[in-house]
Amino acid sequence: MPQKECVYYINWAICGLCALGSANEGFASISRYPALDVTESRPIPKLRLLTILAVGVYLQVGPVTHQALGMQKMPGFKTWRMYRGFGQDICRVRFYEQRPDGTRADIDRFEVLRTTRTEAPRYITFIPSEAQVARTGETLCRKLRRPADLRVDGDCGSMHTWRSMDRLEGVNLCTLDEPRFRALERR
Amino acid sequence: MIWRWFSDRVLFYEGSTRGAAILRILLALLLWTRWGTDVAPFVDASPARLALAASFYLSTTGMLLGVYSRISTAWAAATVLAMVFWFGPNGVEPWTHHHTAILALSTALCALTPCGHSYSWDRWRALKRGTAPVERAPLWGMRLVGLHVSTVYFWTAWDKSFWGNISGDRLEMAMHTLYLGSDASTIPGFHTAMMLASVAVIALEYFFVVGLWVRRWQWWTFPLGFAMHAAFFILLPVGTFTATMFALYIAFVDADALHDWLDRMGGDT
Numbered sequence: 200m201p202q203k204e205c206v207y208y209i210n211w212a213i214c215g216l217c218a219l220g221s222a223n224e225g226f227a228s229i230s231r232y233p234a235l236d237v238t239e240s241r242p243i244p245k246l247r248l249l250t251i252l253a254v255g256v257y258l259q260v261g262p263v264t265h266q267a268l269g270m271q272k273m274p275g276f277k278t279w280r281m282y283r284g285f286g287q288d289i290c291r292v293r294f295y296e297q298r299p300d301g302t303r304a305d306i307d308r309f310e311v312l313r314t315t316r317t318e319a320p321r322y323i324t325f326i327p328s329e330a331q332v333a334r335t336g337e338t339l340c341r342k343l344r345r346p347a348d349l350r351v352d353g354d355c356g357s358m359h360t361w362r363s364m365d366r367l368e369g370v371n372l373c374t375l376d377e378p379r380f381r382a383l384e385r386r
Numbered sequence: 387m388i389w390r391w392f393s394d395r396v397l398f399y400e401g402s403t404r405g406a407a408i409l410r411i412l413l414a415l416l417l418w419t420r421w422g423t424d425v426a427p428f429v430d431a432s433p434a435r436l437a438l439a440a441s442f443y444l445s446t447t448g449m450l451l452g453v454y455s456r457i458s459t460a461w462a463a464a465t466v467l468a469m470v471f472w473f474g475p476n477g478v479e480p481w482t483h484h485h486t487a488i489l490a491l492s493t494a495l496c497a498l499t500p501c502g503h504s505y506s507w508d509r510w511r512a513l514k515r516g517t518a519p520v521e522r523a524p525l526w527g528m529r530l531v532g533l534h535v536s537t538v539y540f541w542t543a544w545d546k547s548f549w550g551n552i553s554g555d556r557l558e559m560a561m562h563t564l565y566l567g568s569d570a571s572t573i574p575g576f577h578t579a580m581m582l583a584s585v586a587v588i589a590l591e592y593f594f595v596v597g598l599w600v601r602r603w604q605w606w607t608f609p610l611g612f613a614m615h616a617a618f619f620i621l622l623p624v625g626t627f628t629a630t631m632f633a634l635y636i637a638f639v640d641a642d643a644l645h646d647w648l649d650r651m652g653g654d655t
Contacts, residue, residue, distance in 0.1 A: 241398070247524075248397060251526060251529075258534055275471050279545065281484045281542050285563070286561075288563070289568065291568050291570045292569075316567065325567045359556075360555045361555055361558075
């Protein structure tokens, strides 16, 4: 996928720049005291050197193996993938009634359910899945207390982008039966 | 050339120990904030958890007060690393989160610094005996703390470098999950704002990998970093992550300049 490859190469380019940057400007400008030139006069503290290298390698192993090489996560190593999955379980929806003359009338789910945004159960305010959208639609149909053609427009979150609710597209939510609910829940 | 740079600036790097001591104190307080209640006996009084609680409170108290500072810090690090890598995967899932791992690993790295040479019971005791060392010691451990921060920035930015994030969709989902609910946003320019915010965060995180190390840039990289983490703290459920990053920034501060500044603040000339 070109987009993915592009991001991949940009990342490696930045990696290279970082290495150059820290070598040329980074540490060199940190201390105002002159650097101690002790390498010739003092023996190399082997344990210190080993510790620095071991910690440096340890910090990189988790992310390099998992993020860059796509290997399984290893116990004892962190991958620094933070909040990666956060926010996937949300749908943004607009319920509407399809009228016989072809017009649409928006339905305010809070008004029909005689509640408010703050007082409604969380699964009504923050609808987490396509199945819950369908369940909410079913509840709205019951509360409307008349035959209605209730439909929904919208999409749900995913790992990458908003995903359209293709199984509910153009479907009258008042006609959904239990097997279809179950099929949605299994998805 | 690389070896010379490495030995001068990392391996034999020396400076004032006050920064390391401040880091030790801040991390001890952060450990209490994150885990103080979780390990309390009223949460779980099983023998293993009681032993964990005793280890946690004793080691972190020693760390905070600077009683046998490096030993206390190493003990605290061993305790919290066990919580993250043992207790966490074996039933206490929130302890495995990255913001807790950063805290635990930073504590371990702090134990590699001369964090007891300043602002500690150790120093007070040595002063009374007349054997207090100069507040100056090898600071290679602080370089490792800095490397840890750069590593976190680089790999979190790398992880976010995919179209779903750059397009603003993922941040939009987070905003709907936390604030907007399932109603389509009616805020004008909302999607564009989310896209710009996502790109800005990724760009800043990549930049901080190097930018925080450059002393002449710090007058603006530090406020930018603080602002970014403050925004995370206010807008997202990041726990102690923001405060931990604030504390870890001390690893990038010139140790001797910090020492002089603290002297000036204390009225010394």
